[in-house]
Amino acid sequence: MQRVNVVPEQLSFSPVVQGYWRLNDWNMQAQDILRFVEQGLELGITTTDHADVYGAFTEEGLFGQAMKLAPGLRDKIEIVSKCGILFPCEMQPDVQVVHYNNDRDYIIAAAERSLRELHTEYLDVLLIHRPDPLMDADAVAEAFSRLKQSGKVKHFGVSNFSAAKFALLQSRLDFPLVTNQLEISAIHTEYLFDGNLDYLQQQSVKPMAWSCLGGGGVFHDFQYKALRECAEAIGEQHNASLDQVLMAFVLALPSCPIPIIGSGNIERVRQQAAAVDIKLSRQQWFSLLEAARGYTVP
Template sequence: MRKMPLDKRDITDSRLVLGCMGFGGAWDNSPITAEDEKKAERGIETALEVGIRMFDHADIYTRGKAEKVFGNWLKKNHDIREQIVIQSKCGIRFAEDNIPGRYDFSRDYILQSVDGILDRLGTDYLDILLLHRPDPLMEPEEVAEAFERLKESGKVRNFGVSNMNAGQMKLLQAYIGTPLVVNQLEMSVKKLDWVDQGVHVNQPAGRESHFAEGLLEHCMLHDIQIQAWSPLAKGIYSGGMEPVTEAEKSSAALVAKLAEEKGTTREAIVLGWLMRHPANIQPVIGTTDPERIKHCQDAVRQASLMTRDEWYSLYVTSRGHRLP
């Protein structure tokens, strides 16, 4: 039995996370099909085979159907619940009638969302609940009250955020009694602003940075697990998409060369590059293809083997221009 509450070691036991956004079929109100169920089963079971024990959800993924098909699998494999980590996210609301899509961190909406998540997943608790995107109308007292109720009821064991900057996290943390354990951000060999932001200190290029200053360091200082969404950059370096720019083509060629030299897959190189960073980044892989999931399993080893020269070669090649 896993101890409660979850600690940092439990979260990082699985250096890779399977993102479940692709489960459940179309992003509409169409019913779940038998093929949708099989696709989820194949993805989950392949992940477990290669040692992935953590699964990432959100209440909006395929409008709740991703959680539903995972829950259907979990009902048939209920003995495994205490051996895996399940996290989900809430706070994004779809457009309806004349109301636009928006974010909602109100107490009642968070509580209502968690009840729906647990019902669809068919479980009594979430290991981690993330607030999905920053809500400009967030009142931290309300969030704190929701978190406290969820913690006391046993419905959620740990809390985190997604796509938040350091200031937003500090504000929230000042009101809640439990530490935030995760921040999920877009990071990859292609999405480099998280690296560039630090490199461009005192440089004109720093004015073009779109990554929050000090965020990486804040998470590292406070032992907050950084998770990377879209870490494979939609497969642009591993055959999922065709490279377009010269930097993409050069990077894809370098990834392929490194994979061949090291006897591994291109996916493992791309993920290993992320995981080589001292921030101990935890990639959330979004593929549902069993073969591609298997291709990711060597990433941990490749991270440990990647040299500084190799890491910088990929970084600078992807930038498309030399460092300042």
């Protein structure tokens, strides 16, 4: 698989990213996780996606146990993590309300906690997890600058941001935000039409795409019957699975989204990763869009 240039000469990602959102549900011990990471590497998947908040603030720690077992692993992978969401859970006994925190010192402390949990000395990329109406762009910029200067974080980005909020934060930085991690799928096409992906294409910023399969619903919910049937028919033409067709839908976008694979099953990961070789025709792509939305383009 050909790697994706995220920052020219500074940062590249594998063409799909392994997500660890649901790591806690996979019933894996540290040894199992390590083996899963290594199997991914054999497939060419080097980039891993985390967040402090995943697994109710326990996912990074779990992954870190695997990192501890293989000191040489760090140089073979890229680690993306996120901060800023807080919600009531065991690890956050003082939190009563779902909320965001993107204060300068909070971001720095959150990044440092991620380093400890993940047993690493640096993050490749740190993202602000959610657009925060209380985000003071200068405060975030100062946190980012300090983390960069200290070498604790190499690059920075955002997640679920609008173009306006991306532009705001970028305006305060003297280095480029490297990604905006967005929900993009055949059943979540909002960003294809509201200017967000246009803006990223204009800035040559490559989005990461989460939930490319649209959550499990596409596979069995009645409301997605038309999309499912359309994707299956297209799959037959490419000798491809439903997963692969849905991934290929996202990969076809000219903003070049980098899909995050959420599965912990290496066979499913292998299958989804293989979608990078599927080139949907324009007619196939638009027939998926039509099946998903229920109407043709004008």
